[in-house]
Amino acid sequence: MDADSRKAVDRRLARIEGQVRGIRKLVEQDAYCLDLLQQIAATTSALNQVSAAVASGHIKNCVLGHGTSDAHAATHHKSREDVLDELDEVMSRLMR
Numbered sequence: 713m714d715a716d717s718r719k720a721v722d723r724r725l726a727r728i729e730g731q732v733r734g735i736r737k738l739v740e741q742d743a744y745c746l747d748l749l750q751q752i753a754a755t756t757s758a759l760n761q762v763s764a765a766v767a768s769g770h771i772k773n774c775v776l777g778h779g780t781s782d783a784h785a786a787t788h789h790k791s792r793e794d795v796l797d798e799l800d801e802v803m804s805r806l807m808r
């Protein structure tokens with residue numbers, strides 16, 4: 713993942729961290745269940761967006777860039793088939 717993408721993901725995660733703190737506060741304050749569920753759904757959606765951004769970066773850099781200087785160092789020792797199998801496994805987990 714390039715530096716700009718890392719910064720964008722970090723900013724999103726910081727916002728999500730704030731959302732989770734807000735959810736904890738709602739639980740502590742015995743907030744109305746539907747308000748709590750709405751905030752949980754928003755946080756889940758935000759996490760899904762981060763997952764999509766990271767997956768996109770992985771496809772661009774590690775899968776399509778396999779064997780180039782763009783690929784992450786963790787993929788250098790792997791075959792292209794290993795990288796694709798790994799992507800398949802991760803995408804399967806994300807779609808559950």
